[in-house]
Amino acid sequence: MRDLTFDYKSLFNQATAVTPDAVILLNHEGQALHVNEAFHQLYGWTLQELNGMDVLPFISDDKSTLRKALVNLETVESTEDTHMTKDGCAIQLSINCKPVRYDEERPHGLIAVMHDITGQKAIHSVIERTAEPVFIHHHGAIIYMNQACAELLKAKQPSDLLDSHIFDFIHEDFVDLMQERTKRCYMGEEVDAVDIKIIVEDEVLWVTVSPNPVLFQGKHCTQVSLRDVTMQYDRQQLLEEWAYHDVLTGLPNRRYFIASAEKKLSNWQEANTGDTFNEHQLVVMSLDCDDFKQINDTLGHEVGDQVLKKIGRVIEQTVRETDTVARMGGDEFLILFELEQDERELHRIVNDLLTKLNQAWNFGTNQIEMRVSYGLAYHRNGETLHELINRADRDLYKMKRKRLIERFQSGQHTQCAYSTRFIGGHP
Numbered sequence: 001m002r003d004l005t006f007d008y009k010s011l012f013n014q015a016t017a018v019t020p021d022a023v024i025l026l027n028h029e030g031q032a033l034h035v036n037e038a039f040h041q042l043y044g045w046t047l048q049e050l051n052g053m054d055v056l057p058f059i060s061d062d063k064s065t066l067r068k069a070l071v072n073l074e075t076v077e078s079t080e081d082t083h084m085t086k087d088g089c090a091i092q093l094s095i096n097c098k099p100v101r102y103d104e105e106r107p108h109g110l111i112a113v114m115h116d117i118t119g120q121k122a123i124h125s126v127i128e129r130t131a132e133p134v135f136i137h138h139h140g141a142i143i144y145m146n147q148a149c150a151e152l153l154k155a156k157q158p159s160d161l162l163d164s165h166i167f168d169f170i171h172e173d174f175v176d177l178m179q180e181r182t183k184r185c186y187m188g189e190e191v192d193a194v195d196i197k198i199i200v201e202d203e204v205l206w207v208t209v210s211p212n213p214v215l216f217q218g219k220h221c222t223q224v225s226l227r228d229v230t231m232q233y234d235r236q237q238l239l240e241e242w243a244y245h246d247v248l249t250g251l252p253n254r255r256y257f258i259a260s261a262e263k264k265l266s267n268w269q270e271a272n273t274g275d276t277f278n279e280h281q282l283v284v285m286s287l288d289c290d291d292f293k294q295i296n297d298t299l300g301h302e303v304g305d306q307v308l309k310k311i312g313r314v315i316e317q318t319v320r321e322t323d324t325v326a327r328m329g330g331d332e333f334l335i336l337f338e339l340e341q342d343e344r345e346l347h348r349i350v351n352d353l354l355t356k357l358n359q360a361w362n363f364g365t366n367q368i369e370m371r372v373s374y375g376l377a378y379h380r381n382g383e384t385l386h387e388l389i390n391r392a393d394r395d396l397y398k399m400k401r402k403r404l405i406e407r408f409q410s411g412q413h414t415q416c417a418y419s420t421r422f423i424g425g426h427p
Contacts, residue, residue, distance in 0.1 A: 022114040030070050044086030058083040069097040070110055092118045133226040136216050140165050154201050171197035185211045185222045206233040246327040249312030257326030261336050261385050281339040282379040286392040290371045292331040306363050318353045373399045
């Protein structure tokens with residue numbers, strides 16, 4: 001006859017060698033034959049205290065998974081159960097049970113492995129009670145999230161996104177940042193919250209990400225809280241647009257032009273220091289509408305606003321993407337060109353612009369024969385932006401004076417530089 005005691009012990013040793021969880025070996029009568037140190041640490045009972053007990057003291061519920069498995073001597077895989085410790089505390093467990101067999105006859109016992117998920121359940125409970133979107137990932141793979149997080153990421157339920165990777169959602173501009181912060185979090189470092197962009201069904205959202213290390217399902221993971229701050233960023237972007245753009249025309253304003261032009265000028269000066277010389281040229285064009293005040297005075301400010309908006313559209317559609325355009329105030333517009341060695345491109349753009357601007361425009365029942373004046377100034381080495389703009393303005397005023405003299409000499413000095421006529425209505 002076999003030495004069953006030896007076989008039980010051999011099987012128990014094999015089980016405890018491959019798991020850090022609590023392990024108990026029971027005979028078919030429900031008596032404890034072996035427990036490991038993890039069992040003692042988790043439950044508080046020693047093998048000697050359990051010996052002779054017909055009913056295991058840590059099973060208080062008749063519907064307990066372990067009790068059913070013991071009665072039926074059946075296999076149980078990853079089933080949750082609640083047990084009691086020696087000092088009366090309830091612990092939540094994930095249990096795996098397997099019958100002990102020596103032949104094809106009835107099993108002789110049961111070996112059970114208990115994994116403590118009390119902390120994990122507590123985390124679940126806290127996360128589910130919060131309205132804040134939260135998920136947990138292990139090296140980037142999402143293994144848990146609450147309903148609030150699922151809704152933020154446009155999923156019907158959390159299970160739809162389990163096993164997804166966090167970088168499936170993170171905007172490419174923030175991937176390196178989040179990889180570095182995730183690594184620091186796994187190393188136990190304290191990581192501050194940061195705002196990043198995520199992509200959800202082709203929609204860009206701004207979220208504040210707060211990562212914290214957590215032990216979950218027996219693994220070192222990262223718990224991430226999210227806060228949707230898209231509205232704040234949209235509001236901030238709108239304020240910045242108002243601060244740097246002209247409300248009437250939608251073009252950049254003086255503040256934007258100065259900041260952008262100063263940066264381009266600084267880059268140009270850096271490229272032309274020492275022995276190096278960049279043959280790119282910076283050119284400022286100053287442009288305004290002749291006798292614009294008379295348009296406002298005779299046709300009204302509403303028509304004057306329409307004129308300014310159309311001038312802005314024509315300029316924006318004619319210049320290149322690399323050129324900087326701004327309405328500086330009133331009817332004054334500035335353009336900053338960056339030229340290659342060939343100046344013919346500038347001449348083409350300027351001629352095209354003047355052709356489109358100096359023609360008859362219809363505004364409702366009014367037709368206006370428009371005329372604009374302009375000035376050009378090429379940047380000189382060592383010259384400031386203020387000096388460059390002033391030279392372009394002086395060139396513009398030189399053209400206006402010339403036209404005024406021509407009108408005076410021709411006897412038209414009492415007339416406006418533009419003419420109007422009514423179309424499709426009554427004068």
